[in-house]
Structures are given as structure tokens and as C-alpha cells.
Amino acid sequence: MIEDTATRPVLGPPPVRHWPALDISGTDFDPVLAELMREGPVSRIQLPHGEGWAWLVTRYEDVRMVTNDPRFTRAPVVDGKVTRLAPHFKPKKGSLAFADQPDHNRLRAAVAPAFTLRGVERLRSHAQDTLDGMVDALLDAGPPADLVARVLEPFPIAVVCDVMxxxxxxxxxxxxxxxxxxxxxxxxxxxxxxKDGMYGWFTETIRSRYGSTDEDVISLLGAAVGRGDITEEEAIGLVGPLQIGGEAVTANTGQMLYLLLTRPALLERLRTEPAARPRALDELLRYIPHRSSVGLARIAQEDVELHGVRISAGDAVYVSYLAANRDPDVFPDPERIDLDRAPNPHVAFGHGPHYCMGAMLARMQTELLVDTLLDRLPATLGLAVPPQEVPWRRSTLIRGPEGLPVTW
Incomplete structure (x- = not known):
């Protein structure tokens, strides 16, 4: 919320807090983020790379406001040196992630048919067949097995490559x-x-599909460039982040299954009560720490006062969806996994114009993975190693298990 500060003086800025790149095992919440949330709704942070500092907004309503307010824009970030988590930052011109209106809607429209409910659902049957083949091979080989290597990684790759x-x-x-x-x-x-390898491949392939009538993303982009709806540069900027989306499904489902395998009562309930799974998936999406630190910044286009703090024009602002999903004013007892939580208005897929375009596709894949593995793997399924020995991704923007060794 934006507060009326007519009767309340603007406060001085909070101190700048250094937020290191932490390698956190398991699904533990980032302790630095937890501390920042306790200190107040608006903080100042310095991440390991880039320059200067940025504001951090953590309360649910404030996160929704910033992400849906045209006074906070993404496009200026491309030419800036904003403090950030990753050492490399080279966004492509035309990237949907950095586009503001009206360009954002124009770019999104070029690939929207592949990500509508109809577009996603027409993939479900083929995706299920692909997944069943992987699970057949897993069962034939017998235990022990690494669920990441055998299913959680190859399945989203196959699906997203089909879509693309x-x-x-x-x-x-x-x-x-x-x-x-x-x-x-x-x-x-x-x-x-x-990036050079991937974008070079996309450039050649998009050029080969000018005039295409196919419904995959690369063909849609080729056709859009051919019609003059978007430029080739914009098409290349669009396609990369969409391709990378499969990595998030692998990491997220890996975290979900790790949680279930280390909480037998939750696993047993979802195994025996299929009707509870849709609501449970929303709760798991709310709870799991999807990423390390924060994502992409926005730049304030004018002075904005928030909770008595003045954010000045030109300042960088980050929001934390992870923190918003743990806001006790919206999610009572947020540290508890409540499979019956309702309502559950989580922002795991973002909010506002930059809400994840592939959200329905990711949700479909997650549903298939959880349903199929719970229904087809034996009831004796469990971790093949102690929980603390499950390997986790290191030095990565997306959190998740590197492997998930199981037995039955």
C-alpha cells in the first residue's frame, strides 16, 4: 500500500544491508531474507555484484503494488548497473522480462497462443505419454534411482522443447x-x-520459419517477424527466457518431492487422497523457496513514499515473492505447510504485467509429475540416503536438489 504521509514525516532511509549469495541446502528459508522481513517492510540491500544499493519490498500488498504500478519500470534496468545476485547480466534487447507497456503486450501477443489454456491442454496427452515412458523405464531398472536424473529433469526438457x-x-x-x-x-x-550459443541457434532457426503456420513458439515468432509484428531482435530477446523456464519446473518439483519424502504424513495423505492434490500443490508452491535471493529489479520513475520511506526517482527496487508468500497478514502461520489452506493467493508465479507467461504450462507439468509419481511408484518409496546427504544445486539462481536418490 502507498501511505498518506501528510500527517506522518518521511523517515530516514534504513541502513544498507549486504546480502551475500548463500548456498542453502534443503528447503530452509534464506536467513538473511527472514531477518530483513523482521526489520521492516522496506529495506535497503546490496547484492554481491553490480553497483550501489537497491530497495527491497517484502510485504504481500506492497509486492503486488510495486509489480503492478507503472511508476516502477523494468526497461531502464537493461542499461544500468544495478546491484544484483549474478555476476553476469547481459539481457537481450527486446526481452519480454524488461519490456514496459505498450511493448510488453505487443511482444507477449506474438507467442500467447502457445501458452493459453487451450494451447497447454493440447499438450497434456502427449506429455503424459512421455512421462509414462520415463516412469516405465524407472520401474524396469528398479531401485535405487535418482528421480532428478531419470524423470524430473528430462521430462520438463522434453515438454518445453515440444512447446518451443x-x-x-x-x-x-x-x-x-x-x-x-x-x-x-x-x-x-x-x-x-x-548465451551466444543458445541465441545463435535461435536466430538461425527463427529465420528458417518466416511464414510458418505451425503453433510452436519458434514458428510463432518466425511468423510474427515475417509479418512485421515484431523485429528479429525482439524475437531473439523473447525466446531465451521461455526456453529456460523448464529449469524452474525441475527445481520446483524436486523441492516438492523432497518435502513430501521427508514428511511421511504429508506424502501418505496425498497418495491416498488424490482430490487433495490441487490445493496441496498451491500450498507447496507457496512454501518452497523457488530462487536464491531476488530476481529482476525495477526502477522508480518518480518519487514514491512507502511506509514513511521515500523511494526517489531513479532508485532501483526489488520485490521478494518468497517473502510475500510468508506474510502472516495473508497466510496465517506461514511457516507451516497446510495442505488445506484456503484461500491461498500465493504469488509464486509473480504478479502484474510480468506474471509468468508459462505459469499454466508449469502447473500442468507439475500436476502430471506429482500425480504420476505418487500413483505409480510403490508405497514404500523413500529417500535412499539421509535427508542431509541429498545434494543441492550450488551457485545457481534457481534453488532445487541436484539429485533426489530414492528407493522402494
Missing amino acids: GVPAADRERMHAWTRQIVSSSGGAEASARA
């Missing part, structure tokens, strides 16, 4: 590129090489 229109022969190297891009290991050079 990436041929089977190119999927392995596409996955290698996206993994490197979401990792902060290897530094700027490794990320730049991966």
Missing part, C-alpha cells in the same frame, strides 16, 4: 546452455558463451 519447437537432435545442447545460464558458477565468460 526445438528438434530432438538439438535438445541436449539446448539443455546444457540453459543450465549454464541459470548458474552463477563459471562466471561471466561461461554464461556469455552459453
